[in-house]
Amino acid sequence: MxxxxxxxxxxxxxxxxxxPEPTRFWxxxxxxxxxxxxxxxxxxxxxxxxxxxxxxxxxNFFVKLHEKEVKRREEILKKEFPEIYKGTGxxxxxxxxxxxxxDVGIGGIRNFRAKPFKVRxxxxxxAYHIGDEEFKNPIGEYVLSKI
Numbered sequence: 039m040x041x042x043x044x045x046x047x048x049x050x051x052x053x054x055x056x057x058p059e060p061t062r063f064w065x066x067x068x069x070x071x072x073x074x075x076x077x078x079x080x081x082x083x084x085x086x087x088x089x090x091x092x093x094x095x096x097x098n099f100f101v102k103l104h105e106k107e108v109k110r111r112e113e114i115l116k117k118e119f120p121e122i123y124k125g126t127g128x129x130x131x132x133x134x135x136x137x138x139x140x141d142v143g144i145g146g147i148r149n150f151r152a153k154p155f156k157v158r159x160x161x162x163x164x165a166y167h168i169g170d171e172e173f174k175n176p177i178g179e180y181v182l183s184k185i
Contacts, residue, residue, distance in 0.1 A: 041182070042066050043169045048111055049119050049133050056122060056129040058136035060111070060146035063169035065161055073185045074160050083157050086177055090155040096176070097155055103166075103173060104143025104150040111137045144173075 043063045050057045065071050090096050115123045115137055122130045136142060143150040145162040157163065160181050167178020 041070060041168060043165045045169055047118070048114050048137055049122055056133050058133040060136055060142055061144075061162065062107075062110075063162075063165035065165045065168075070185065071161060074164060074181055077181060077184060078160050082160060082180075086160075086180075087155050087157045090157070091153045097153070100155060100175070101151055103175060104147065105140075106172065107144045108138070108140055108142070 043065050045062050046059055046064060048059050048062060050059055065074070090100055115134070119133075122133050125131075136146070141150070142148055144166060145158060147156055147158055150156065157177065160177060163175055163177035164181045165178075166173040167175050167182070
């Protein structure tokens with residue numbers, strides 16, 4: 039099975055507007071996605087959410103990953119989309135509201151500093167685990183060990 043992910047741009051220009059994309063990494067391989075979906079159907083989203091919520095060290099680890107992603111998006115926006123970063127137009131502001139919001143983390147997960155922790159999906163955490171060394175995480179590691 040091919041364990042490949044793609045890194046998406048954080049801003050997409052479509053239909054004459056800029057659209058923010060807070061999820062940077064996506065899994066492409068259909069069989070890989072299907073295998074992860076099977077784990078989700080077995081209740082692993084809930085299990086991880088509960089485990090992370092109960093374990094303060096683990097919870098803080100994931101909060102820091104979210105915060106790192108917020109900083110990374112700002113760096114990317116400044117470097118790759120300076121016209122949006124400096125812009126004051128309607129769509130510039132929409133993009134900045136989503137991408138620079140300190141309460142919108144990995145994959146657009148909101149209020150990530152609050153418990154219970156929201157895993158949302160295993161695909162997301164696995165894609166980040168594979169896509170960027172700085173975002174290695176126990177969820178992605180577990181998923182890979184099971185596939």
